[in-house]
Amino acid sequence: MWRDVGCIDDLPDGRGVAVTVEGEPLMVVRLGDRVFATHGLCSHEDKPLAGGHPEDGCRWECPHHGARFDLATGRATLLPAVAPIETFPVRIEGGRIWVDFE
Numbered sequence: 001m002w003r004d005v006g007c008i009d010d011l012p013d014g015r016g017v018a019v020t021v022e023g024e025p026l027m028v029v030r031l032g033d034r035v036f037a038t039h040g041l042c043s044h045e046d047k048p049l050a051g052g053h054p055e056d057g058c059r060w061e062c063p064h065h066g067a068r069f070d071l072a073t074g075r076a077t078l079l080p081a082v083a084p085i086e087t088f089p090v091r092i093e094g095g096r097i098w099v100d101f102e
């Protein structure tokens, strides 16, 4: 089901924003014209990903121990994380960010 998680104008480019949907932590990231939504916790030690930063295009570096994830697929691309993070489809409509969260 699609959920409204905020206004696109309030999402700074290159920053991760933590949002909560139905009690679950998610992270929303804007990289230029692209917006990604992932689970909000790192698969390494369940710490918040939102304080991290983009690396190598659409990869996200966890602020805690430096693991990296592909924002489009959730795949872990750098240790210490080995498990992927969940990703969610995103659409922008009427200036709002919609995330397809089951």
Ligand code: FES
Residues within 6 Å of the ligand: 042, 043, 044, 045, 046, 047, 062, 063, 064, 065, 066, 067, 080, 081
């Ligand atoms: S919690 Fe993310 S790399 Fe350790």
